[in-house]
Amino acid sequence: MSMTVVVTRNVSDRIRGFLASSMLELGPGVYSAPRLSVAVRERVWEVVSEWFLLEREASVVMVWADSQVPGGQNVRVLGVPPVELVEVDGLIVTRRPFKPEKPAGDLATN
Secondary structure (H helix, E strand, O other), X not given: OEXXXXXXXXXXXXXXHHHHXXXXXXXXXXXXXEEEOHHHHHHHHHHXXXXXXXXXXXXXXXXXXXXOOHHHEEEEEEEOOOOEEEXXXXXXXXXXXXXXXXXXXXXXXX
């Protein structure tokens, strides 16, 4: 059992209510459980993942201690913004796609 934290953004009341019934809501969209078993954590993620298919412009991040992965912390992500989880020097970090900004003088015309 390990500390599990879930952070949500723009999710429906259905997901918020479900997470609040399983974990302590520390603040709006932030949930924590100090001793969540692997089976319960997997079930929570399974339910949230299924319900997430109906969400729009939302995201869910789950983190927990895991000595089997680099950095000792595992992460799962649903939704936007899309990020890629990569290992760098023994740590898990997020990488976002590079989107160059348009120069100020490059205005689109209709």
